[in-house]
Ligand SMILES: Nc1nc2c(c(=O)[nH]1)N(C=O)[C@@H](CNc1ccc(C(=O)N[C@@H](CCC(=O)O)C(=O)O)cc1)CN2
């Protein structure tokens with residue numbers, strides 16, 4: 423949990439601490455004395471000045487651009503002071519140390535420390551301040567972290583949309599509609615003897631239907647956004663020698679896993695994240711499944727099963743050159759039974775028929791599942807499309823906003839409360855209290871997304887996952 427203090431904070435604000443330019447950033451209530459110590463003068467608000475950054479004895483540590491964003495017009499809403507220096511780790515550490523030391527020194531003008539309490543920021547603390555000072559809401563703060571962590575272009579673009587407030591705006595539109603309805607219900611509850619039926623007059627039922635369909639659209643885009651952020655885990659499973667490792671390599675376009683004609687080659691789990699239309703797929707190659715007396719192979723098979731049990735989708739590989747043999751088919755049937763008993767029904771198992779190139783031209787490939795050749799690449803594109811389908815990816819024309827599982831879950835709770843509210847309204851008079859309560863709960867769930875109604879521990883978890891300097 424991040425401390426909620428108003429202490430001034432400082433951090434090196436570059437991802438790796440090494441680049442051609444690096445920034446040391448300070449946020450606090452009144453930074454003028456510190457700025458004077460490092461720059462030797464006051465800075466024009468929001469304008470870059472090129473000057474030496476002064477050490478204790480006045481000698482320059484580096485020369486660079488200094489910026490002062492006076493409160494409240496800054497990223498954090500506090501006074502912000504930036505030193506944009508050369509990006510070496512040592513020079514940035516020197517500047518950081520100089521800021522801390524200068525802050526503790528007595529300001530000749532006041533006889534007090536220049537900036538009492540300056541300390542190094544914890545991860546996420548700058549963004550947390552921007553949130554606490556009302557500069558951004560919680561969904562936007564999360565979008566900053568997601569933008570920095572984005573692993574694909576599509577994820578970065580949609581995080582940027584969330585950061586600009588596109589997602590928050592939609593949540594606010596839903597909130598407004600909900601608040602209007604709540605007022606209506608409360609008014610009806612307050613004047614029970616009134617002749618006119620407010621609810622009927624204002625078509626409360628119609629408003630609920632409209633709200634539901636607005637919500638469905640937001641849910642759809644948030645689900646797609648969460649998919650872009652989190653991706654799905656796809657586990658390749660099957661008998662030894664089925665071509666699992668070859669398929670991983672073909673999907674990844676690199677020789678990651680060892681391929682050999684020896685059955686039981688793979689023992690360790692090998693995984694690689696690939697992307698299809700910007701959707702990250704975490705593809706996992708596993709040891710071939712069979713009864714084995716080899717101790718090492720047994721460990722590998724146990725690991726395979728634990729991967730399979732954590733999968734969002736399973737690619738069940740069958741070797742086309744052997745699948746007609748009764749013993750082979752029997753072993754596949756046993757594996758199919760185990761998959762069915764160990765996986766929840768919601769996890770799709772895709773039958774993949776491998777080594778299509780080695781199949782005699784006279785023999786037609788099975789019409790179920792996907793037939794492919796890791797060697798020639800035939801069928802790989804079909805498999806990619808099938809995987810996108812299984813992941814539930816549908817490109818949304820207006821673009822999606824990057825969302826998190828947390829948001830998708832909150833939206834599902836809103837959906838449940840609206841459904842209950844609709845039922846209570848249909849039953850009318852005697853259930854108006856319950857209707858009001860469901861609307862209130864729906865509003866709370868929406869407020870959790872933007873952080874207007876967030877438990878402190880939730881906020882702590884969210885911000886502590888940021889990188890340092892954000
Ligand atoms: N040098 C630098 N680059 C950076 C950041 C930074 O802190 N420093 N950012 C850090 O994440 C991002 C930009 N985010 C920012 C958000 C708001 C304000 C800001 O000054 N807002 C004021 C004024 C707005 C205006 O003039 O329109 C405000 O909101 O009142 C600055 C940076 C990315 N690039």
Ligand SMILES: Nc1nc2c(ncn2[C@@H]2O[C@H](COP(=O)(O)OP(=O)(O)OP(=O)(O)O)[C@@H](O)[C@H]2O)c(=O)[nH]1
Nearest residue numbers: 662663664665666667668682686687688710796797
């Ligand atoms: N002709 C042909 N051979 C393939 C194809 N894919 C894999 N093979 C061959 O099948 C054999 C086994 O391939 P692997 O990818 O190692 O099989 P695996 O399922 O990972 O095997 P284990 O790790 O032992 O479980 C190797 O000799 C591969 O060259 C293919 O598409 N066509």
Ligand SMILES: [Mg+2]
Nearest residue numbers: 666667687688
């Ligand atoms: Mg293998």
